[in-house]
Amino acid sequence: xxxxxxxxxxxxxxxxxxxxxxxxxxxxxxxxxxxxxxxxxxxxxxxxxxxxxxxxxxxxxxxxxxxxxxxxxxxxxxxxxxxxxxxxxxxxxxxxxxxxxxxxxxxxxxxxxxxxxxxxxxxxxxxxxxxxxxxxxxxxxxxxxxxxxxxxxxxxxxxxxxxxxxxxxxxxxxxxxxxxxxxxxxxxxxxxxxxxxxxxxxxxxxxxxxxxxxxxxxxxxxxxxxxxxxxxxxxxxxxxxxxxxxxxxxxxxxxxxxxxxxxxxxxx
Amino acid sequence: xxxxxxxxxxxxxxxxxxxxxxxxxxxxxxxxxxxxxxxxxxxxxxxxxxxxxxxxxxxxxxxxxxxxxxxxxxxxxxxxxxxxxxxxxxxxxxxxxxxxxxxxxxxxxxxxxxxxxxxxxxxxxxxxxxxxxxxxxxxxxxxxxxxxxxxxxxxxxxxxxxxxxxxxxxxxxxxxx
Numbered sequence: 001x002x003x004x005x006x007x008x009x010x011x012x013x014x015x016x017x018x019x020x021x022x023x024x025x026x027x028x029x030x031x032x033x034x035x036x037x038x039x040x041x042x043x044x045x046x047x048x049x050x051x052x053x054x055x056x057x058x059x060x061x062x063x064x065x066x067x068x069x070x071x072x073x074x075x076x077x078x079x080x081x082x083x084x085x086x087x088x089x090x091x092x093x094x095x096x097x098x099x100x101x102x103x104x105x106x107x108x109x110x111x112x113x114x115x116x117x118x119x120x121x122x123x124x125x126x127x128x129x130x131x132x133x134x135x136x137x138x139x140x141x142x143x144x145x146x147x148x149x150x151x152x153x154x155x156x157x158x159x160x161x162x163x164x165x166x167x168x169x170x171x172x173x174x175x176x177x178x179x180x181x182x183x184x185x186x187x188x189x190x191x192x193x194x195x196x197x198x199x200x201x202x203x204x205x206x207x208x209x210x211x212x213x214x215x216x217x218x219x220x221x222x223x224x225x226x227x228x229x230x231x232x233x234x235x236x237x238x239x240x241x242x243x244x245x246x247x248x249x250x251x252x253x254x255x256x257x258x259x260x261x262x263x264x265x266x267x268x
Numbered sequence: 269x270x271x272x273x274x275x276x277x278x279x280x281x282x283x284x285x286x287x288x289x290x291x292x293x294x295x296x297x298x299x300x301x302x303x304x305x306x307x308x309x310x311x312x313x314x315x316x317x318x319x320x321x322x323x324x325x326x327x328x329x330x331x332x333x334x335x336x337x338x339x340x341x342x343x344x345x346x347x348x349x350x351x352x353x354x355x356x357x358x359x360x361x362x363x364x365x366x367x368x369x370x371x372x373x374x375x376x377x378x379x380x381x382x383x384x385x386x387x388x389x390x391x392x393x394x395x396x397x398x399x400x401x402x403x404x405x406x407x408x409x410x411x412x413x414x415x416x417x418x419x420x421x422x423x424x425x426x427x428x429x430x431x432x433x434x435x436x437x438x439x440x441x442x443x444x445x
Contacts, residue, residue: 015429020344021403021410031410053429056436060404061340062382063389064300069309076295076313081288084324088284203285221278223285251289252274 010039014046018053085225162233166191174244176263183238183267190232190246195224195262198248205249206234207257211242221253241267272335280327291320297336298343304405305347315346322346344407351407388438396431399424 016022017036024033040046068076165171165184174181179192190206198204206219224230234244245264247257271293278286298319302312319342322329330338389397403413410428414421 009425012425012429015432016403016410016425019400019403019428019432021408021413021428023409052436053432055337056432056439057400057404058334058337058340059385059435059439060389060400061297061301061344062336063386064304064405065297065382066300066303068296068299072309072313073295076299076316077291080291080317080320081284083321084284084287087324088282220281221283221285251285252271 010036011046011049014040014050015053018050019057162189162231165189166231172267174265174267176265178246178263181244181265181267186238188234188236188238188241188244188267190230190234190244192224192230192232192246193228195228195230197228198223201251202248203251203253204230204246204262205253205257206232207245207247207261208234208236208241209243209245210240213242216243216245216257218253218255221249221251238267243267270335272339273332276323276327276330276335279323287320287324290323294336294339295320298339301340301343301405302347305344305407306350311350315343315350318346319343344404348407384439388435391438392431392434395419396427396434399427400431400435403428 013022013031013036016031017033017040022031022033022036040050165187166182166189168184171182171184174183176192178195179190182189182191188208195204203221203223205221207216208219209216219234219236220232222230222232234241243264243266245257245261247261248259250258272290275286275290275293279290295316299312299316302315303309306312306315319339322342323339329342389401392400399413399417399419402408402416403410406413408416410424411421413419414424417424419427
């Protein structure tokens, strides 16, 4: 077989590889994906051929799309989302995301919701000096819960930091109708309760304005849990934020508010 | 940037609303691929569940490009695993490591709809189309294709290459290099 025939033969293998029908590796030296990868890596024409043919092969998948029986679709959706929502209480992303505009840390795990309930009670109780005893009790319960949560494997360091921030006596709290905006250190949280479920195809979206500015910048989107609770860490530097707002927006979020804000709260 | 890519960015930040939107957009494709490959709705449901859980737990596995193309490959690989678990098969590999440069680039891919691809496939000579579809959805190697269709191995290779080239040309969205 001459060199040109060898080359054509290899290019045929590139097509097989693009379609996904070549075995990965073969001990007997037979044609396999391993040798095609080496060929593609060393030959520009083979690379172009691969790029073209793989894109065409990928497109074949689109022909498989078809409607799913509605009951099956609903069952799959509910089962999957139940798992995801339960898992959402243990975020894996670092607290400071590299892309702050898309860093929602919505947590509705039972632990954090319990902490939020305690936080609400602390806030409420602290408004009445006659109830200082209850405040102390609530703080002791919070401390106890924090200790328990700290021992739990399911509560990561980010959750613990959030709990510490939310329950800290040094935290600044700014009331809104649906809950509280909490600022501790350079971190800002929304602790909201009794939020109505957003309309289908919509989510809540947070907005922030820097100090001295009225221009609202889009922040994270989120949805409350079944009890209407949402605890959201905003990816901002608290020292630079002058105002926080929340509005209902179409799913995926907006670049500017499209509805009347649920609240607008200056942090002062 | 297509909508799937934008949603994946948010999912990486644990945005469950984005995950719901992604599921609503792509579950029919994922389920459909599983059903075509496995021929069993219950197994296709398992594949769908597995693919989307994987997306949620390991969103970093998506490194950009066309989300539809990526999720299709993930689904095929998962369905292949199931096929292999049901019968001993040589492991055909769906390439996932080598990113596309740009011929049918990401934006162009996003504009290709299923109807157009069906038309392009239907226009292929039957002997090319059947090999390509069986190879794509059947989870078989080129040697199995030859055996199943009683076609010489060399002919299988030539037909697949010619068929994919025709398909590429029919989709017609070549990007100048």
